[in-house]
Each structure stands twice: as structure tokens, then as C-alpha cells.
Amino acid sequence: xxxxxxxxxxxxxxxxxxxxxxxxxxxxxxxxxxxxxxxxxxxxxxxxxxxxxxxxxxxxxxxxxxxxxxxxxxxx
Numbered sequence: 001x002x003x004x005x006x007x008x009x010x011x012x013x014x015x016x017x018x019x020x021x022x023x024x025x026x027x028x029x030x031x032x033x034x035x036x037x038x039x040x041x042x043x044x045x046x047x048x049x050x051x052x053x054x055x056x057x058x059x060x061x062x063x064x065x066x067x068x069x070x071x072x073x074x075x076x
Contacts, residue, residue: 006062
């Protein structure tokens, strides 16, 4: 039995990011003013950069947790 599974959460995060990007692309077809640029530059882009930076860290953490799980598994 796997104790820790970060893959499911990462996949959900990727799906959410893709949905945000699709929705924003649709929104930009109708909303193109200074406020939309402000939302994109000050909120959306920084959020997406932070999420992208988190992926490698999450994968590294998953590897460490998998190693810890193997090390703590009772001898069978």
C-alpha cells in the first residue's frame, strides 16, 4: 500500500492550471483593457510562475517520501 501519493495532487494542479489558461484565453477575447492587463501581469502570470516552480520541488519531495516509505516498510 502506498502511504503518500503526490501524483494525484500534481495532476489535479495541472488540470486546474490548464483550465485557468483556457478560461483566461476565452476571457481575453472579450476583455482587453488596462484592467485585464493588470490582472494578467500582476496576478495570473506570477501565480503561473510560482506553480511552475513548484512542480520540480513536488517531484523531488515525492522521491524523498517514496524512499522514506521504502526504508520504513516492515521486512516481509
